Amino acid sequence: MNTTVRRLLISTALVLAASWAFAGAKAEEKYPFKPVRIIVSFSAGGPTDIVARVVGAKMGDLLGQQFVVENRVGAGGNIGADQVAKSPPDGYTLLMATVSTHAINPGLYRNMPYDPVRDFAPVAQIGVTPTLLGVHPSLPATDLKSLVALVKQNPGKYTYGSSGLGSILHLCGEQFKALAGGINIVHVPYRGSAPMMSDLVGGQISMAFDATPTAMPQAQSGAIRAIGAGMATRMRAMPQLPTLQEQGLKGFECYTWNAILAPAGTPQAIVDRLSESISTALADPAVIHRLEEAGIDPTPGSTPEKATAFIKAELAKWGPIIKASGANID
Numbered sequence: 001m002n003t004t005v006r007r008l009l010i011s012t013a014l015v016l017a018a019s020w021a022f023a024g025a026k027a028e029e030k031y032p033f034k035p036v037r038i039i040v041s042f043s044a045g046g047p048t049d050i051v052a053r054v055v056g057a058k059m060g061d062l063l064g065q066q067f068v069v070e071n072r073v074g075a076g077g078n079i080g081a082d083q084v085a086k087s088p089p090d091g092y093t094l095l096m097a098t099v100s101t102h103a104i105n106p107g108l109y110r111n112m113p114y115d116p117v118r119d120f121a122p123v124a125q126i127g128v129t130p131t132l133l134g135v136h137p138s139l140p141a142t143d144l145k146s147l148v149a150l151v152k153q154n155p156g157k158y159t160y161g162s163s164g165l166g167s168i169l170h171l172c173g174e175q176f177k178a179l180a181g182g183i184n185i186v187h188v189p190y191r192g193s194a195p196m197m198s199d200l201v202g203g204q205i206s207m208a209f210d211a212t213p214t215a216m217p218q219a220q221s222g223a224i225r226a227i228g229a230g231m232a233t234r235m236r237a238m239p240q241l242p243t244l245q246e247q248g249l250k251g252f253e254c255y256t257w258n259a260i261l262a263p264a265g266t267p268q269a270i271v272d273r274l275s276e277s278i279s280t281a282l283a284d285p286a287v288i289h290r291l292e293e294a295g296i297d298p299t300p301g302s303t304p305e306k307a308t309a310f311i312k313a314e315l316a317k318w319g320p321i322i323k324a325s326g327a328n329i330d
Contacts (some may be wrong), residue, residue: 018221031091031270032065036133038260040071040096041080047129047294049211051095051258055126058281063273069096070296075327076166077101078113079181084240085114089265091274095120098206099168099257101313107322108166109329116315120261122307127296129256130237131172131230132215133244135207136200137222145226148180155184156207161196162172164326165189171318172209172230172254174325179252200224211256212237213295230254236297257314258296259307271304278302 034061037051049071056067072080078079081101087093093249102116139158141147143246151158161169170189177183188205190196193214200208201223209230216237219226228244229235232253261276262271281287282300291298302310322328 018284029269032063034092035066035068036063036091037068037093038067038096039080039084039093040069041073041077041098041101042071043073044071045189047211047256047296048096048098050294050297051126051236051291054287054294055281056285057262057277058284059274059277062277062280076105076108078105078109081105082113084261084263085119087263089121089263089267091262091266091270092261094123094274095261097261097311098124099256099314099318101303102259102261102311104166104168104171104322106315107319108327111330117308117312119264121266122304122311123260123262123271124212124275124304125179125257125259125302125307125310126278127258127283127291127298127301129211129213129228129233129258129296131169131209131211132219132235132238133172133176133207133209133227133230133258134200134215134219134224135227136203136205137225138203139206139225141227142225143242144244144249147227148183151183151185152181156186159186159188160192161188161200161205161208163193163196165324166322166329168254168256169193169211171321171325171328174303175252175254175321176209176249178321178324179249198315209254211295216295231297236292237295257299257310259302260313261307275302275304312326 029218038056040047040049040052052069056069060067072083077100082093084093084095106112108118141150179184193210197206197210197214199205218224226241228247229241232245234243282298288298
């Protein structure tokens, strides 16, 4: 190859590279110029689905494009999360992440199809869903102290339900047992929180943690007795209910949460634009009201950096608890 041809090829390559960079920059400036998908790894109508639809609708209004929610259910949320991890990093496929997809499953499943940190670009945390500890009214316990004393006097007699082995509600119970001094309560796993709550109301199990959208109506009606809230601070929906931490269970905090993530490699300009739209959405009183109606406490002021740190902290928190529980899925 002579010098003239070589120079021509190099010049052409440089022009093409500059053109591609310019085109990419223009695409980022115009983002979004087509509908954006939000993948929800759980069924339609559930808390995560509600969050995605409420926040997605507002983001669509703010950014001038439709944000379409798609439900990709299976493997405890791994199927939907993996789909996003392997999607083009262009901002048009997002994940509504949960405590399951990005804090519990990595310690629960022996073979994870994605890396919860390396394969994603966090955009913003959306909110948390508090849990509460409820007991059947037949138990002679009205607060944490009396409940722990009752269990210690009768090791192995009482049961706690969960929505399944390795679920957040199972791990709430395991964390509770450990921090209460290693008390002996028998775990009864169910296929979902609805049958668990039905059996708690019916007295087939003694107690259970559950998310407030399900547990709060039962507590307010007297079908179960609320012992304490699972957050570090009191719930907005039931401010009269003391937290378990307030009652002496130091370090206990168990809740579900949601955050929007993009695939790793998504241009920072797009991530920032999405994050700004979420911040604006969570400042809207109508959006806040819709989320709180669904039992979700919004977390305004989140940023990509804060969301990244939050997910890493959740992974570090739940990993040892999952290992101590002995729960695992092949």
